[in-house]
Amino acid sequence: MIDMEDKTLICRDCGREFTFSASEQQFYAEKGFTNEPGRCPECRAAHKAQRVASGRTSGGYSTGPREMFPAVCAQCGKQTQVPFEPHGDRPVYCSDCFAQQRGTGGSSRRSGGRNRSW
Numbered sequence: 350m351i352d353m354e355d356k357t358l359i360c361r362d363c364g365r366e367f368t369f370s371a372s373e374q375q376f377y378a379e380k381g382f383t384n385e386p387g388r389c390p391e392c393r394a395a396h397k398a399q400r401v402a403s404g405r406t407s408g409g410y411s412t413g414p415r416e417m418f419p420a421v422c423a424q425c426g427k428q429t430q431v432p433f434e435p436h437g438d439r440p441v442y443c444s445d446c447f448a449q450q451r452g453t454g455g456s457s458r459r460s461g462g463r464n465r466s467w
């Protein structure tokens with residue numbers, strides 16, 4: 350077994366000196382790492398956290414604010430904003446009326462059909 354001594358290294362991120370302890374060196378040697386750590390433990394932790402955070406956001410579709418267009422609801426006349434550009438060929442509804450439009454006329458609800466016995 351080789352006797353290891355604590356080493357003082359300079360962090361490449363913050364430029365501070367940090368200790369690469371004998372036990373860490375041993376750990377590195379056991380893992381087969383030949384490189385000495387380039388960053389102090391703080392910067393390493395920060396770097397790791399950053400990578401995890403960015404990995405999370407880049408994984409899914411960005412749900413940031415969408416571009417909204419001003420419009421007037423065709424049903425209630427209220428000023429509203431819609432996530433698409435209104436062209437005038439289709440009625441534009443505010444979110445309330447849009448929900449109503451979707452709620453009625455769907456296959457989920459039949460109007461009166463059930464009450465008729467014939």
Ligand SMILES: [Zn+2]
Nearest residue numbers: 360363389392
């Ligand atoms: Zn550092």
Ligand SMILES: [Zn+2]
Nearest residue numbers: 422425443446
């Ligand atoms: Zn409306």
